[in-house]
Amino acid sequence: MHTTSFFKRILFVVSVLFLYSCDKEYNAIGADLLGENHFDFLQYSSDVVAHNQKIGPVDATNLPINALGIYNDPAFGKTTAHFATQLNLAALAPTIGTNAVVDSVYLSVPYFSTLKTTNTDGSHVYELDSIYGGQAPVKLSVFESNYFMRDLDPSTSFTESQSFYTDQTALFENAKIGSRLNNATSVAQNDAFFFDSKEIVQKTIASDGKATLARSVPAMRLKLNNSFFAAKILNAPAAKLATNDAFKEYFRGLYFKIETVSGSAGSMAMMNFKAGKITISYTEDLVTNGVTTRVPKTLDLNLNGNSVSLLDQTNTNSAYSNAVNNPNTSLGDASLYLKGGEGAMTVIDLFKTPGELNLIRTKGWLINEANLVFHIDAEKMASSNEPNRVYLYDLTNNRPVVDYFLDVTNATDVKKSKYVFSGLINKEAVTNGRGQTYKIRITNQIRNLVKYADSTNVKLGLVVTENIGETGFSKLKTPNSFTKKLPKATVMNPLGTVLYGSHPSVPVDKRVKLQIYYTKPN
Known part of the structure; x- marks a missing residue:
């Protein structure tokens, strides 16, 4: 009994001394x-x-988030944000069968969004995050780029990573090849592009004729030129698709060019391009027991190679x-x-x-x-x-x-x-x-x-x-x-x-x- 009382007193004194010590030190957390x-x-x-x-x-190589679009800020001026990136094969050395024909090619980059409501029919309402200027349109053109974005800097004897800077728009502008790839008839995908908050709905028809709807978050979803990807990817020499190093030398990337639409102040979004991809849907011949049938296939290209955010400052x-x-x-x-x-x-x-x-x-x-x-x-x-x-x-x-x-x-x-x-x-x-x-x-x-x-x-x-x-x-x-x-x-x-x-x-x-x-x- 007395021993217990003694230890209680000792514990009390130690506690007081400890608290006093903490008080004198003015603990940072407190x-x-x-x-x-x-x-x-x-x-x-x-x-x-x-x-x-x-x-x-400033060096804008491989940023986790990139701006795309036009933002007019009265206190500062006008910023036009372009973007360039390499592509990687999602699967190396893909086997592409005979008589391969492209059905569709879509580029998709999800926006930052928040689900607000779910309707009784299963549809969803989203709100976009990090969008400036709402849905004011801009002109968006996606080109093949012929500029090779190397990994290492030759000026450092290839010991340091290569840097690409915000002021190098002209470098990629001069290296673009051919016509724009997002040449769909819908101007909402090119000449009057805007950041749409609607969910993406894809309809597929099964062999039994039954339709299925697949819903996904809002995204920049662009229909790209079938003929280009048929020639560039499906008909590529096998060696060019064997490794990503060979592929990036062969297909050097994409350049996203932004221009002003007459009468529009423009808008800008923060984008995670490295979460984006290009999906090539095609059919090819399948021969079974001497019988030829057409089978659907897909091939994905990821937008996760070297990239750079390109910024033009005007009307300062x-x-x-x-x-x-x-x-x-x-x-x-x-x-x-x-x-x-x-x-x-x-x-x-x-x-x-x-x-x-x-x-x-x-x-x-x-x-x-x-x-x-x-x-x-x-x-x-x-x-x-x-x-x-x-x-x-x-x-x-x-x-x-x-x-x-x-x-x-x-x-x-x-x-x-x-x-x-x-x-x-x-x-x-x-x-x-x-x-x-x-x-x-x-x-x-x-x-x-x-x-x-x-x-x-x-x-x-x-x-x-x-x-x-x-x-x-x-x-x-x-x-x-x-x-x-x-x-x-x-x-x-x-x-x-x-x-x-x-x-x-x-x-x-x-x-x-x-x-x-x-x-x-x-």
Whole structure:
């Protein structure tokens, strides 16, 4: 009895000491759960210097997501997104019988979509995701490409992967062969193409005459030229279909060309082309016991070879152009322009006031939370689509900041994961409300700077992002004075946003600041 009581007391004392120790260390996880009232912590606001940095052509090889179409953004200008890709045989060395005749050829690339309702007849209603401009038509032409997209770069003695850049549209335009392959009579598949949210319904008739309907998610589904694929694939020399290396040298790929339709502003979609394929349906002779019958066959080509996103920028907004071409690196810019693709980013310097960081260190503050808050310029963004997220990273070393790594929060929607680190847009509390701010938590980044005098106060980069889980980098074709690389996730995003900057001309309540919440030592 007494022994049990003694151990209970010891356990209580140890627990108190443990909790006190955790409290003194200000555990990072606990700090991430503080919310917005900050428990009446003391607050300090530090000036930062944030300026624009223009981004030129960037490596857009083998992106997981590619833009296709036209997007007119009043705050930035017009982006026309083309695409080029190699093809791979789904099955090597296919056996093609005698008298093979093509019945149909379809190219299919599924859209990002959400099922909204299922009707009593079994049909479905979908809503497309990542579509800008709705169903405004564009002219779409799919050509055979004669440009060979090699795997390795000969300029590096074939030791590094070959890079293809966003500004190389002319390279593929000049290498296209013949007439367009999507030459169906329906203009919805070429001259007036649009991103259709309707499900794909395919009807097949069995040998007994019974019809069957097969339903699938919305997709870009294009009827391609039968004669071309009969000659190029079914009548190809067997050696050309024996391996994918031989096949890619023989059939070098496809070039998706986008043009403006008169009277239409155009539209753009984010596409996962690597999930796409071309299906060649054909019939051939089958001889059984001297009797010849026609049998149906299919042959698939996958769109998962080397690829590149090709971006043409035109009608550039003059305010945007002036801002990114004439940055104020000493005081910062009044307006910060973030634009995905071949666009712009922001360079951020913390603690630029001489002696400020050392003064904070001497005070011995315990940092509870630190945030960078960016206010959206509602007037400049009034007619533009707003990116759902921005991404802050260590620009000096081209890697995520420590708070990114320490945030293990997940969400049902993967685009909203790492919601403590965040960068997610904060909108007005009304239906279809406009964006107000982006807030990014860098508590541990600041803690390390304050605690360790030998820590490097690195430059930070801010960009729009398509995927918070993508931490890879893409090479700039021409490095600038700040970096040679750009986060790959921003290369994939066609959108942009305009934020209030750090220049003294910006109203104090809108100016970008580093907010620090702290506790004084006892």
